[in-house]
Amino acid sequence: MTFAIHGLPVARGIAIGRAVLMGGRVDVAHYFIDPMQVDAEIARLREGRDAVVDEIHRLQQTIAGMGPKEAPHELTALLDVHLMLLQDQELVAGVKHWITERFYNAEWALTTQLELLSRQFDEMEDEYLRERKSDLEQVAERILRYMKGVGSPVVQPGARRGPGPRQQDLQLEGTTDVPLVLIAHDLSPADMLQFKQSVFAGFVTDVGGKTSHTAIVARSMDIPAVVGARSASHLVRQDDWVIIDGDAGVMIVDPSPIILAEYGFKQRQAELERGRLARLRHTPAVTLDGEKIDLLANIEMPEDAAGALAAGAVGVGLFRSEFLFMGRQGKLPDEEEQYQAYKRAVEGMQGLPVTIRTIDVGADKPLDDTRRDEAHLNPALGLRAIRWSLAEPSMFLTQLRAILRAAVHGKVNMMIPMLAHASEIRQTLSLIDYARAELDNRGVAYGPVAVGAMIEIPAAALILPTFLKYFDFLSIGTNDLIQYTLAIDRADESVAHLYDPCHPAVLRLVADTIAAARAQGKPVSVCGEMAGDVAYTRLLLGLGLRSFSMHPAQVLAVKQEVLRADTARLAPWARDVLAAEDPADLLAE
Ligand code: PEP
Numbered sequence: 001m002t003f004a005i006h007g008l009p010v011a012r013g014i015a016i017g018r019a020v021l022m023g024g025r026v027d028v029a030h031y032f033i034d035p036m037q038v039d040a041e042i043a044r045l046r047e048g049r050d051a052v053v054d055e056i057h058r059l060q061q062t063i064a065g066m067g068p069k070e071a072p073h074e075l076t077a078l079l080d081v082h083l084m085l086l087q088d089q090e091l092v093a094g095v096k097h098w099i100t101e102r103f104y105n106a107e108w109a110l111t112t113q114l115e116l117l118s119r120q121f122d123e124m125e126d127e128y129l130r131e132r133k134s135d136l137e138q139v140a141e142r143i144l145r146y147m148k149g150v151g152s153p154v155v156q157p158g159a160r161r162g163p164g165p166r167q168q169d170l171q172l173e174g175t176t177d178v179p180l181v182l183i184a185h186d187l188s189p190a191d192m193l194q195f196k197q198s199v200f201a202g203f204v205t206d207v208g209g210k211t212s213h214t215a216i217v218a219r220s221m222d223i224p225a226v227v228g229a230r231s232a233s234h235l236v237r238q239d240d241w242v243i244i245d246g247d248a249g250v251m252i253v254d255p256s257p258i259i260l261a262e263y264g265f266k267q268r269q270a271e272l273e274r275g276r277l278a279r280l281r282h283t284p285a286v287t288l289d290g291e292k293i294d295l296l297a298n299i300e301m302p303e304d305a306a307g308a309l310a311a312g313a314v315g316v317g318l319f320r321s322e323f324l325f326m327g328r329q330g331k332l333p334d335e336e337e338q339y340q341a342y343k344r345a346v347e348g349m350q351g352l353p354v355t356i357r358t359i360d361v362g363a364d365k366p367l368d369d370t371r372r373d374e375a376h377l378n379p380a381l382g383l384r385a386i387r388w389s390l391a392e393p394s395m396f397l398t399q400l401r402a403i404l405r406a407a408v409h410g411k412v413n414m415m416i417p418m419l420a421h422a423s424e425i426r427q428t429l430s431l432i433d434y435a436r437a438e439l440d441n442r443g444v445a446y447g448p449v450a451v452g453a454m455i456e457i458p459a460a461a462l463i464l465p466t467f468l469k470y471f472d473f474l475s476i477g478t479n480d481l482i483q484y485t486l487a488i489d490r491a492d493e494s495v496a497h498l499y500d501p502c503h504p505a506v507l508r509l510v511a512d513t514i515a516a517a518r519a520q521g522k523p524v525s526v527c528g529e530m531a532g533d534v535a536y537t538r539l540l541l542g543l544g545l546r547s548f549s550m551h552p553a554q555v556l557a558v559k560q561e562v563l564r565a566d567t568a569r570l571a572p573w574a575r576d577v578l579a580a581e582d583p584a585d586l587l588a589e
């Protein structure tokens with residue numbers, strides 16, 4: 001039966017594929033194996049199953065020596081049922097299918113098949129049979145427990161969250177003919193990162209706001225995605241056909257042939273549009289009245305530099321360095337590892353500038369999933385970003401030295417997130433000086449860097465002279481600026497309707513920041529999601545913005561807007577928008 005689930009659109013386009021449900025059992029690793037490893041993976045599963053069968057046999061022998069009081073008949077019968085389930089063809093063949101056809105790792109294959117069978121049990125009329133579901137779950141749990149102690153021959157489960165090696169493991173494009181879409185209750189930014197170059201054609205999550213970091217990474221993958229779809233992971237079944245409409249923020253489950261045909265058509269139209277935009281790649285971003293606009297890229301990993309160049313970005317305006325630190329079970333990258341990563345990004349940009357933002361963890365970007373901040377009521381208002389860096393000076397100095405060293409290889413800017421106090425600014429700048437002095441003492445080469453601040457707390461936007469006194473450039477982080485101005489958790493879908501980039505208070509802070517920086521001749525850009533949303537390009541141009549940093553996938557669409565814009569005419573209109581009670585009405589005209 002066809003039905004639709006509504007959520008929030010985060011990444012444009014249409015994806016049609018079979019659902020891969022993930023996240024029911026958080027302790028189970030999900031990764032794709034190399035096709036060469038199929039036999040080894042099946043053997044690993046068999047080992048787990050055989051171990052459980054042996055265990056049950058041993059139990060049966062122990063019970064055989066007991067009297068009916070210690071070992072009631074029900075227990076014997078239960079063990080028989082468990083043994084029977086372990087030999088069940090539907091379970092065994094099903095698990096093999098997921099491994100050989102989809103290249104799921106054994107644990108993932110087992111839980112997938114378990115879910116399918118559980119649903120079949122749920123639908124059974126016979127109460128006795130229906131109750132066998134919990135037996136099935138128990139035997140699967142036992143196998144999983146055994147397998148936990150048996151290392152994977154392909155990828156150690158511990159490595160699955162790390163962004164480095166996992167990316168190669170997931171490059172299995174073409175190993176399965178069926179397009180797959182990922183449905184999960186929630187995915188951490190680190191989880192998303194590991195799927196960055198994976199086979200998935202689209203994503204849907206139950207939770208998350210439009211500018212949650214999970215959504216941001218989904219967008220950077222340039223595949224259709226919907227977040228905040230509430231109960232999607234409960235309503236969709238493993239392997240259902242689904243359509244993800246990333247423009248409308250809708251998922252259609254089990255589509256009828258007519259709906260499929262309609263979306264197939266939309267998909268082809270979107271492809272054509274992409275093709276048209278691709279022709280703008282080498283066109284300079286200059287407005288009709290001759291204003292040159294810098295369109296920069298936001299990246300998460302050094303390897304993203306290639307995509308930024310391919311999209312025609314003229315530099316990196318935001319390298320979210322924290323993604324190098326995530327999913328490492330507390331073992332943070334040392335100076336050399338960071339230096340190599342920053343150097344790769346700088347060299348990858350082939351002489352174009354790279355703005356490295358110092359680590360911004362906390363709130364919806366935990367270092368790893370086991371370290372989610374549940375101890376504090378409001379982690380978004382807590383020890384995140386620069387506050388965390390200043391609280392961990394040795395970690396921060398390590399990063400600062402690595403960034404300074406990378407500046408030997410090209411134009412590097414350093415950018416500090418979440419500053420609000422003059423004291424934080426001074427402390428940060430003296431740590432940068434200290435990092436330079438440490439490198440001097442060690443006789444290690446480093447290059448010049450421009451140091452900039454993000455304006456993402458209203459307090460910062462209200463003391464711009466202080467920021468402009470200390471920094472070489474400013475970059476407006478609208479994602480957080482909106483969150484903190486409107487007191488809306490950017491990751492909470494239940495208040496997503498109030499998360500409004502067009503709120504007059506937000507626009508006022510953005511406009512003032514642009515104007516103040518320009519008045520002092522200092523560069524200013526926007527690197528929040530607003531910069532990549534074509535709905536705001538004309539407004540930001542009208543407010544005087546000349547530098548936009550966004551996901552590479554959005555560069556060409558924004559460039560198209562720039563090419564059609566006349567900033568001289570947009571400026572008075574932008575003033576009207578700023579003065580309006582409901583700016584969105586004017587924007588829509
Ligand atoms: C922002 O807040 O707008 C920003 C660019 O930083 P992040 O999204 O990483 O918090």
Ligand code: MG
Pocket residue numbers: 417456477479480
């Ligand atoms: Mg931010």
